[in-house]
Amino acid sequence: MNAVETASHASEFNLTSGQFQRIRALVLKLTGIHLTEEKRQLAYGRYAKRLRALNLNNFDDYLCLVEQEDSAELDHFISAITTNFTGFFREPHHFEFLKQHVKELLAKKSQLRIWSAGCSTGEEPYTIAMTLLEAVPNIGRYDCKILATDLDKKVLATAAEGRYPLEKLQNLPLEVKRRGFVKGSGANAGFVKVRSEVANLIHFRQLNLLHDWPMKAAFDVIFCRNVVIYFDKEVQKKLFKKFSQRQVSGAHLVIGHSENLANVSDDYRIVGRTIYQKK
Incomplete structure (x- = not known):
């Protein structure tokens, strides 16, 4: 794994280019959301929280869990990346x-x-x-x-x-x-x-x-x-x-x-x- 492949977002977990591509493909398939390279930091932050919650040590284990048939994690995967900022009478x-x-x-x-x-x-x-x-x-x-x-x-x-x-x-x-x-x-x-x-x-x-x-x-x-x-x-x-x-x-x-x-x-x-x- 070279320096280009490894995300430098934090020392807690590594997010490789390959792992990010898997995330992008899953997000696109499940939600239609197109994650650009500029959203890599965002994706890291959102999904690192799920790794902590599940006591997982790396993104490979997490993605394998998400990709399982009828995975219970699927709803959390979707919820983590969808942005839900809203308010009453917004744009009045x-x-x-x-x-x-x-x-x-x-x-x-x-x-x-x-x-x-x-x-x-x-x-x-x-x-x-x-x-x-x-x-x-x-x-x-x-x-x-x-x-x-x-x-x-x-x-x-x-x-x-x-x-x-x-x-x-x-x-x-x-x-x-x-x-x-x-x-x-x-x-x-x-x-x-x-x-x-x-x-x-x-x-x-x-x-x-x-x-x-x-x-x-x-x-x-x-x-x-x-x-x-x-x-x-x-x-x-x-x-x-x-x-x-x-x-x-x-x-x-x-x-x-x-x-x-x-x-x-x-x-x-x-x-x-x-x-x-x-x-």
């Missing part, structure tokens, strides 16, 4: 658009379908639900459903529980806190729970965006924010084509501020800041 203009758009839609029809693709720990779909309730207080009269999906089972469990530390809400207006959450007490002191009327609008499901999608519904709005930046262009093209096939003309797609559809999809036209409408 998206929800201002949604509030007005929902009013217009439900003035014309009684059914509404919204998809939060890559929902992480749940802040995005809960924000969508709170926005719907604010826009249409009697929304229970309508057939409204929010699908929230993520590849990572660990973050989905957190999302479905709907329990968050108080500091997650520190930048929200008091009225939003009151409408959306119940403050915990006793053993739950320092935490909040999403109100049932908010949570009841959402269905959480585990889904790998690169695999077949079981749902056949046409979605009025799809949120897929800060997800495709980890995919290469060819994967992005396939993904946005599949989104387009789940939407009718006039439906909307919302993506992250660091993303765009240039050279990726011709099926949408931009109608707002990172807000697109199907042609």
Whole structure:
């Protein structure tokens, strides 16, 4: 093993070029995320934690464990590399658009379908639900459903529980806190729970965006924010084509501020800041 092959990230473990290539191939296969050479330090840090947790001494042993059929480590491998930074009402203009758009839609029809693709720990779909309730207080009269999906089972469990530390809400207006959450007490002191009327609008499901999608519904709005930046262009093209096939003309797609559809999809036209409408 020469100096080029050996990572100099830390003396605790060695990460060779060959081992990193195995990690890259597995991550790409399982998640669609393309790890560049610049992400080697990141990968080392994330997976070194798993080696410590499992009391393993080297990356070869860890990768052999991950590559076993039906490996119990597979979910941890995926969770370690997927980035799950999110927050309530993140990129708030998206929800201002949604509030007005929902009013217009439900003035014309009684059914509404919204998809939060890559929902992480749940802040995005809960924000969508709170926005719907604010826009249409009697929304229970309508057939409204929010699908929230993520590849990572660990973050989905957190999302479905709907329990968050108080500091997650520190930048929200008091009225939003009151409408959306119940403050915990006793053993739950320092935490909040999403109100049932908010949570009841959402269905959480585990889904790998690169695999077949079981749902056949046409979605009025799809949120897929800060997800495709980890995919290469060819994967992005396939993904946005599949989104387009789940939407009718006039439906909307919302993506992250660091993303765009240039050279990726011709099926949408931009109608707002990172807000697109199907042609």
